[in-house]
Amino acid sequence: MNLGISRLSGTGQPRTSEPGASSGPWDSPERYCDAIRDGDRRAMARAITLIESRRPEQAAWGQQILERLVPYTGQAVRVGITGPPGVGKSTLIEALGLQLVERGHRVAVLAVDPSSPVTGGSILGDKTRMERLAASSSAFIRPSPSGGSLGGVAHRTREVMLLCEAAGYDVVLIETVGIGQSEVTVASMVDFFLVLLLPAGGDQLQGIKRGVMELADCLAVNKADGAMRDVAERTRAEYAGALQLIRPTTASWRPRSLLISALEAEGIDELWQMVGQHRAALEAGGELEDRRRKQNREWMWSLVEQGLRLAIDADPDVAGRVVEFEEDVQAQKRTPAAAAQELLAIFQRSRSG
Numbered sequence: 477m478n479l480g481i482s483r484l485s486g487t488g489q490p491r492t493s494e495p496g497a498s499s500g501p502w503d504s505p506e507r508y509c510d511a512i513r514d515g516d517r518r519a520m521a522r523a524i525t526l527i528e529s530r531r532p533e534q535a536a537w538g539q540q541i542l543e544r545l546v547p548y549t550g551q552a553v554r555v556g557i558t559g560p561p562g563v564g565k566s567t568l569i570e571a572l573g574l575q576l577v578e579r580g581h582r583v584a585v586l587a588v589d590p591s592s593p594v595t596g597g598s599i600l601g602d603k604t605r606m607e608r609l610a611a612s613s614s615a616f617i618r619p620s621p622s623g624g625s626l627g628g629v630a631h632r633t634r635e636v637m638l639l640c641e642a643a644g645y646d647v648v649l650i651e652t653v654g655i656g657q658s659e660v661t662v663a664s665m666v667d668f669f670l671v672l673l674l675p676a677g678g679d680q681l682q683g684i685k686r687g688v689m690e691l692a693d694c695l696a697v698n699k700a701d702g703a704m705r706d707v708a709e710r711t712r713a714e715y716a717g718a719l720q721l722i723r724p725t726t727a728s729w730r731p732r733s734l735l736i737s738a739l740e741a742e743g744i745d746e747l748w749q750m751v752g753q754h755r756a757a758l759e760a761g762g763e764l765e766d767r768r769r770k771q772n773r774e775w776m777w778s779l780v781e782q783g784l785r786l787a788i789d790a791d792p793d794v795a796g797r798v799v800e801f802e803e804d805v806q807a808q809k810r811t812p813a814a815a816a817q818e819l820l821a822i823f824q825r826s827r828s829g
């Protein structure tokens with residue numbers, strides 16, 4: 477199974493003499509796999525660099541490694557966590573991660589950060605480094621792949637998740653921020669999706685989009701501590717009411733609400749219990765496997781779309797006409813539909829000719 481799009485651009489088989497790809501003691505994809513499955517973090521980090529690389533020969537190595545690892549993936553509990561900047565996602569992930577590590581789990585933390593390369597900097601913030609958790613030998617923390625489209629960033633994160641599973645991490649926590657499409661994208665790669673919210677005074681449900689609420693397996697109000705505790709409980713009750721109005725995405729799980737203080741490590745046990753209950757409920761009906769199969773199918777098609785788009789962008793005949801078509805569409809000289817059809821026809825002729 478080829479999990480990537482690199483082959484579409486015709487890079488072919490990687491050679492062992494490929495510059496840069498084999499630096500370090502791992503001179504073949506097989507060696508990488510053995511080292512990763514032995515829990516060698518340097519091999520993991522290096523393989524992730526290959527997977528994330530934009531150099532075709534390196535990316536091809538990354539795909540070779542992944543293909544060999546796929547049989548050893550799938551056993552982790554996959555949890556996605558979203559919420560507005562500053563709500564406490566990183567603080568929660570670190571507190572949860574530390575507890576899980578203490579109980580013998582191996583925890584991988586990944587991030588999907590759609591920050592624009594123009595504005596620079598990460599929306600997920602400095603705390604994403606999670607120093608205490610990072611110090612544990614049972615934790616692996618990987619910041620978001622930088623730059624590129626959200627689709628590209630998410631695609632690489634998904635592959636890194638598989639790599640972590642093959643390396644024996646049995647919990648994968650993915651942090652993303654509630655901006656644009658990133659929640660939808662992360663929800664499409666996890667088993668359990670947590671939406672974190674702030675305690676809010678008054679009775680307005682703060683800026684949570686209905687669509688996001690529908691993705692949530694749990695809505696949790698964080699910072700339920702100190703003077704904010706009562707407000708947090710009122711906020712939770714409001715969300716619990718709102719959740720009643722939502723049609724659950726699966727027959728076996730109705731989304732729940734929860735109070736958390738990530739700072740004081742309260743509500744974390746309840747959260748993890750809930751993840752377990754959710755898993756048991758979905759597994760009982762075979763729905764967990766269904767969900768993952770569906771995710772894999774959708775992922776395949778999104779890779780096909782990305783690959784086609786890359787091929788179209790790289791096509792010289794198309795490239796020669798793109799500006800003209802864009803201008804015509806903007807000036808309403810051609811309809812978008814007609815222009816799209818013509819561009820696709822140019823692409824097809826160029827491919828067959």
Ligand SMILES: Nc1nc2c(ncn2[C@@H]2O[C@H](COP(=O)(O)OP(=O)(O)O)[C@@H](O)[C@H]2O)c(=O)[nH]1
Nearest residue numbers: 561562563564565566567603698699737738739
């Ligand atoms: N009082 C309180 N502060 C918190 C809690 N969780 C996080 N914070 C603080 O909120 C700020 C943002 O936290 P961070 O985890 O970086 O938020 P993120 O942007 O969602 O990842 C930091 O100053 C945290 O210390 C909490 O449960 N209670």
Ligand SMILES: [Mg+2]
Nearest residue numbers: 566600601604
């Ligand atoms: Mg953060």
